[in-house]
Amino acid sequence: MRYLFLFLFPIIAFAQPDSIFIRKIYDEALLRGKAYEDLRQLCKDVGPRLSGSSEAQMAVEWSERKMKSYGFDKVYLQEIKVPHWERGTKESAWLRLENGELIKLHLLALGGSIGTNGLLSGEVVEFKSLDELKSAKKNQVEGKIVFLNQPMDAAQIQTFKAYGLCYGIRGNGAVEAGKMGAKAVVIRSLGLPVDEHPHTGSMHYEENVTRIPAGALSTKDADLLSKILKEGKTELVLEMDCRNFPDAVSYNVIAEIKGTEFQNEIITFGGHLDSWDAGEGAHDDGAGVIHCLEALRILKELKYKPKHTLRVVFFMNEENGNMGGKSYATWVKEKGEKHIAALESDRGGFAPRGFGCDGTDSQVTFLQSLAPNFKNYDLHVFEKGYGGVDIGPLKESFPGIPLFGFVPDSQRYFDFHHAPSDVFENVNKRELELGAAAIASFVYLLDKELK
Numbered sequence: 001m002r003y004l005f006l007f008l009f010p011i012i013a014f015a016q017p018d019s020i021f022i023r024k025i026y027d028e029a030l031l032r033g034k035a036y037e038d039l040r041q042l043c044k045d046v047g048p049r050l051s052g053s054s055e056a057q058m059a060v061e062w063s064e065r066k067m068k069s070y071g072f073d074k075v076y077l078q079e080i081k082v083p084h085w086e087r088g089t090k091e092s093a094w095l096r097l098e099n100g101e102l103i104k105l106h107l108l109a110l111g112g113s114i115g116t117n118g119l120l121s122g123e124v125v126e127f128k129s130l131d132e133l134k135s136a137k138k139n140q141v142e143g144k145i146v147f148l149n150q151p152m153d154a155a156q157i158q159t160f161k162a163y164g165l166c167y168g169i170r171g172n173g174a175v176e177a178g179k180m181g182a183k184a185v186v187i188r189s190l191g192l193p194v195d196e197h198p199h200t201g202s203m204h205y206e207e208n209v210t211r212i213p214a215g216a217l218s219t220k221d222a223d224l225l226s227k228i229l230k231e232g233k234t235e236l237v238l239e240m241d242c243r244n245f246p247d248a249v250s251y252n253v254i255a256e257i258k259g260t261e262f263q264n265e266i267i268t269f270g271g272h273l274d275s276w277d278a279g280e281g282a283h284d285d286g287a288g289v290i291h292c293l294e295a296l297r298i299l300k301e302l303k304y305k306p307k308h309t310l311r312v313v314f315f316m317n318e319e320n321g322n323m324g325g326k327s328y329a330t331w332v333k334e335k336g337e338k339h340i341a342a343l344e345s346d347r348g349g350f351a352p353r354g355f356g357c358d359g360t361d362s363q364v365t366f367l368q369s370l371a372p373n374f375k376n377y378d379l380h381v382f383e384k385g386y387g388g389v390d391i392g393p394l395k396e397s398f399p400g401i402p403l404f405g406f407v408p409d410s411q412r413y414f415d416f417h418h419a420p421s422d423v424f425e426n427v428n429k430r431e432l433e434l435g436a437a438a439i440a441s442f443v444y445l446l447d448k449e450l451k
Contacts, residue, residue: 344388356385
């Protein structure tokens with residue numbers, strides 16, 4: 001038995017360092033973590049951070065100062081240009097029934113929408129999907145307000161799939177309704193709960209198609225409107241004061257720990273600093289940037305010396321243009337850097353489930369080889385998947401780069417996504433800390449294992 005122990009000892013000694021270090025990462029995150037307080041400051045002391053706003057600039061300054069306070073090797077800003085859209089005064093909307101009764105509604109303008117130029121009213125016509133609208137005759141729509149009432153499919157286990165299946169009513173609803181002469185379009189908010197919180201989000205217009213105002217009703221109000229329309233005609237009255245301004249100067253905020261062996265080989269990880277203006281951007285994507293900031297802080301606190309340069313990027317303008325991600329990918333290529341991997345956290349601050357890989361079969365196999373390191377931490381998703389909007393442009397600048405996406409539990413994400421309820425109080429402290437620990441551990445393993 002003594003000789004067997006001596007034979008096994010080198011294997012045990014070799015296998016232990018990763019598990020021991022990952023345990024230290026989790027201990028630091030859960031016992032001495034800074035993530036929850038940092039997120040509180042970002043949400044409460046800065047607030048919503050729509051690109052081009054004064055709050056977005058305040059968030060840039062807060063982030064730079066916070067990064068410097070943690071003593072990283074380098075902290076700096078990358079100047080970019082971003083769209084500047086403002087909601088203006090609070091939206092108003094109500095139904096005027098045939099008997100004269102008025103019913104107030106909860107409405108948010110969709111990001112990028114034009115305003116109504118005062119009160120706008122019209123008869124409402126309902127469609128259950130974008131395809132149903134496209135199949136309608138022009139005389140059914142012309143001069144009316146289109147109501148797109150497609151709910152997210154609650155039967156989908158992965159809620160991001162349910163979101164994707166009905167994204168078209170938000171992204172393209174104004175274009176398709178505008179082609180048919182509608183006055184405006186309102187959609188059912190893209191959220192699973194039936195509540196009074198409307199969800200905003202980006203939409204777009206097309207050249208040579210008349211631009212019409214576009215807004216989102218709360219799911220509760222969408223159900224009410226649909227019920228009323230089954231009983232007869234109704235008129236919607238709305239006012240939206242939103243408008244577009246010239247592009248504004250803003251910044252990606254960047255922090256680094258320099259590599260000891262391959263300083264010009266970069267592992268980027270981050271999320272987007274901007275948010276919609278209705279809530280505080282706590283899950284989308286305050287949690288994501290704080291995950292990554294905390295991951296880098298933990299690695300520095302534990303005195304880890306990476307082989308490659310570890311770079312955290314707080315991207316600006318993911319929500320309505322992705323100029324942060326696009327500008328970053330072009331900029332680092334022009335600088336002659338070598339980027340070997342990237343990771344994004346942009347799915348909320350919920351309990352971690354694993355990681356997805358946007359890459360080749362061999363890169364997915366590599367991801368799966370890391371899974372045993374996380375068995376004791378309840379992570380089980382290690383599969384082909386999506387990286388993220390911000391890091392996506394790196395694919396063009398660095399063909400073949402693996403992109404990884406942090407995967408937390410998705411079941412509650414669309415309760416808060418782009419809604420006034422996306423506030424700090426709806427983020428669980430322990431779940432946020434577990435996410436930061438998972439990302440720190442994953443980045444540690446990437447740095448060690450990638451060649």
